[in-house]
Amino acid sequence: MTSQTLKVLTILCVLGGSAIAQDSQKLYRWVDNEGVTHFGDTIPAEYAEIERQIVNQHGITVDVMRAKRTAEEIQEELRQEELRAEEELQRRADRALLATYLSVDEIVMHRDRRVELFQAQARVTELYLRNLQRRMDSLNEEAAKFRPYSDDPDAPMIDQDLADDMSTTKQTIARHEQNLQRFRQDEQSIVARFDGDIDRFKALKGLN
Numbered sequence: 001m002t003s004q005t006l007k008v009l010t011i012l013c014v015l016g017g018s019a020i021a022q023d024s025q026k027l028y029r030w031v032d033n034e035g036v037t038h039f040g041d042t043i044p045a046e047y048a049e050i051e052r053q054i055v056n057q058h059g060i061t062v063d064v065m066r067a068k069r070t071a072e073e074i075q076e077e078l079r080q081e082e083l084r085a086e087e088e089l090q091r092r093a094d095r096a097l098l099a100t101y102l103s104v105d106e107i108v109m110h111r112d113r114r115v116e117l118f119q120a121q122a123r124v125t126e127l128y129l130r131n132l133q134r135r136m137d138s139l140n141e142e143a144a145k146f147r148p149y150s151d152d153p154d155a156p157m158i159d160q161d162l163a164d165d166m167s168t169t170k171q172t173i174a175r176h177e178q179n180l181q182r183f184r185q186d187e188q189s190i191v192a193r194f195d196g197d198i199d200r201f202k203a204l205k206g207l208n
């Protein structure tokens with residue numbers, strides 16, 4: 001290798017290293033409170049919390065470092081995200097509503113069918129409860145002959161089978177009363193939900 005060739009290689013290495021150093025060095029651009037634009041390879045402490053841009057050697061922005069947000073700004077951003085999520089859910093619900101029904105009458109028909117199911121369950125439960133109550137009345141009448149239900153101090157102690165039957169019947173009544181209450185609540189919820197769908201369908205179709 002000649003001395004001339006070695007010299008050229010050395011120059012290329014130096015130039016290459018200089019270019020790499022320039023590429024790796026960041027240049028910042030920021031605007032102060034008075035609207036004055038600044039450039040620098042470091043950010044002074046008094047500007048550390050404002051928004052600044054990272055630019056290349058041609059002055060083109062390649063990245064943005066956001067300003068430090070206040071607690072109020074963070075809270076507002078979260079609120080806006082929640083609003084956007086709610087709006088997206090509403091848009092999806094609207095699309096599903098319009099894809100499912102062609103008219104208000106269809107919604108009403110579907111609502112009435114669902115309501116009829118709960119009403120049928122309630123009627124069956126009411127009938128069963130009446131039978132259970134009659135059985136409970138009969139058991140109470142029988143238990144009145146025994147202690148501790150009888151006022152007669154000489155009355156015998158109630159038979160365990162009778163006591164167990166009374167306890168089981170009482171628990172069954174309580175369980176079916178809860179079921180009946182749930183059927184009625186579910187019916188009200190269904191009616192309210194479908195009424196909301198009807199109002200929304202009318203609004204989307206301009207029927208109000």
